[in-house]
Amino acid sequence: MAAPAVDVAIVGGGLVGSLLALSLVNQGRQLAAGGRSAWRIAVLDSAAPAAPESSDGPLAGRSTALSESSRQLFAALGLWGQIEPLCTPIETIHVSERGSYGITRLAAVDSQLDAFGYVVENQPLLALLHRQLAGADIDWLAPCQVDRLTVGRTAQRLTLDSGSLDAGLVVSAEGSGAALAAQLGIVSERSGYGQQAIVANLALAEPHRGIAYERFDRPGPMALLPLPDSAGVHRAALVWTHPEGAQQHWLNASDEEFCAEIERCFGERIGAVRGVGRRLAFPLALQRASEQVRRGVAVVGNAAHTLHPVAGQGFNLSLRDVAALAQELLAGRLAGAAPGELSVLQRYADRQQSDQSQTIAFSDLLPKLFASRWPAVAGGRRAGLVAMELLPPLRQRFAAFGMGSDRG
Numbered sequence: 001m002a003a004p005a006v007d008v009a010i011v012g013g014g015l016v017g018s019l020l021a022l023s024l025v026n027q028g029r030q031l032a033a034g035g036r037s038a039w040r041i042a043v044l045d046s047a048a049p050a051a052p053e054s055s056d057g058p059l060a061g062r063s064t065a066l067s068e069s070s071r072q073l074f075a076a077l078g079l080w081g082q083i084e085p086l087c088t089p090i091e092t093i094h095v096s097e098r099g100s101y102g103i104t105r106l107a108a109v110d111s112q113l114d115a116f117g118y119v120v121e122n123q124p125l126l127a128l129l130h131r132q133l134a135g136a137d138i139d140w141l142a143p144c145q146v147d148r149l150t151v152g153r154t155a156q157r158l159t160l161d162s163g164s165l166d167a168g169l170v171v172s173a174e175g176s177g178a179a180l181a182a183q184l185g186i187v188s189e190r191s192g193y194g195q196q197a198i199v200a201n202l203a204l205a206e207p208h209r210g211i212a213y214e215r216f217d218r219p220g221p222m223a224l225l226p227l228p229d230s231a232g233v234h235r236a237a238l239v240w241t242h243p244e245g246a247q248q249h250w251l252n253a254s255d256e257e258f259c260a261e262i263e264r265c266f267g268e269r270i271g272a273v274r275g276v277g278r279r280l281a282f283p284l285a286l287q288r289a290s291e292q293v294r295r296g297v298a299v300v301g302n303a304a305h306t307l308h309p310v311a312g313q314g315f316n317l318s319l320r321d322v323a324a325l326a327q328e329l330l331a332g333r334l335a336g337a338a339p340g341e342l343s344v345l346q347r348y349a350d351r352q353q354s355d356q357s358q359t360i361a362f363s364d365l366l367p368k369l370f371a372s373r374w375p376a377v378a379g380g381r382r383a384g385l386v387a388m389e390l391l392p393p394l395r396q397r398f399a400a401f402g403m404g405s406d407r408g
């Protein structure tokens with residue numbers, strides 16, 4: 001193969017791939033100070049760039065809870081000023097279990113914080129990132145389907161729906177079930193939870209007062225995240241897990257029946273539920289790529305690890321990953337290494353191993369702990385919720401972990 005046309009080609013311009021590209025663009029000044037030219041970057045996505053708003057009204061769309069670590073990384077990229085107006089701060093987290101006396105309330109002020117995290121709707125966030133990509137000095141190819149990845153000695157070749165592209169490093173940010181990584185034999189090891197998550201936005205009669213709810217119910221955990229008002233509607237984002245198969249009833253239920261059940265689950269805490277938007281269901285599984293780095297190839301985002309959404313960690317972890325990958329690529333480049341060199345990529349993998357293991361273990365444990373009907377486990381988790389309520393240091397540690405600030 002000829003010399004690569006770009007240093008780094010990122011397949012997938014979702015939240016994670018876009019942020020890796022913007023992190024590399026942001027390194028331009030440091031590269032120039034070291035007497036080097038900016039990275040030559042391509043981002044390729046089979047979907048067209050995101051529009052800033054859904055055409056389906058205020059109750060459409062998915063949301064993500066950004067941790068404090070993500071806020072800091074967005075700030076380092078100079079993007080937080082534009083993202084903050086899209087966000088709702090989480091000022092209080094309310095954790096409870098149906099039928100249990102164990103309830104814990106985590107208040108951000110108790111941890112000397114403005115907020116535990118920030119809820120943002122995926123579509124406007126992605127649209128903002130895509131506008132940044134469009135304005136950056138990179139090849140932003142969307143829509144563009146990548147059909148094949150071939151690893152060569154000096155470059156990796158991407159075969160596109162029209163033409164091809166050679167890159168020193170190909171980053172697979174393809175999302176769950178990454179087909180290109182699979183072509184290289186990088187398999188996705190999957191362990192299903194036997195659950196599906198129903199995701200929908202709710203219209204509430206009362207303002208949410210910045211409270212996020214985690215509720216552990218018999219069918220499975222539920223999360224309710226505060227969203228900004230839209231068109232005069234108070235809104236919250238629901239993630240509701242069900243045993244495989246049981247979700248179908250709630251996908252087909254009338255809006256009235258669905259809203260009444262949500263009111264019943266949360267009790268009086270959230271007030272009346274006035275409406276629900278389009279309901280989508282996602283099968284839940286812990287998936288991990290068998291390898292995250294190889295010479296000339298790195299795998300990030302959902303393609304590297306897909307987590308249970310109840311702990312709200314998947315994107316936040318991936319953002320810390322891409323920040324670390326960008327830093328290792330820069331350090332390698334300043335030391336004269338090519339971006340695809342295995343030693344550079346391995347330093348990234350080693351650096352993130354502990355964060356990934358801890359975050360995955362936390363996300364994996366929560367739903368299992370709260371799904372268990374064994375009396376000993378049930379008693380233990382009730383005691384845990386009560387202990388968190390009574391012991392502020394334990395509560396703060398739980399909160400710190402959720403914020404992405406307690407990893408080692």
Ligand SMILES: Cc1cc2nc3c(=O)[nH]c(=O)nc-3n(C[C@H](O)[C@H](O)[C@H](O)COP(=O)(O)OP(=O)(O)OC[C@H]3O[C@@H](n4cnc5c(N)ncnc54)[C@H](O)[C@@H]3O)c2cc1C
Nearest residue numbers: 012014015016046065146175301302309312313314315316
């Ligand atoms: C219900 C739910 C709630 C969640 N809530 C949270 C939360 O609160 N906090 C949190 O941190 N995380 C959360 N997550 C996780 C978070 O959504 C994911 O971690 C994140 O969206 C992963 O983004 P990604 O860019 O890796 O993948 P994707 O968003 O799937 O993007 C992959 C992109 O690659 C493109 N692509 C794929 N193959 C090709 C190809 N061959 N050629 C060209 N383009 C290609 C696709 O078009 C797509 O745009 C949640 C997940 C779910 C399911």
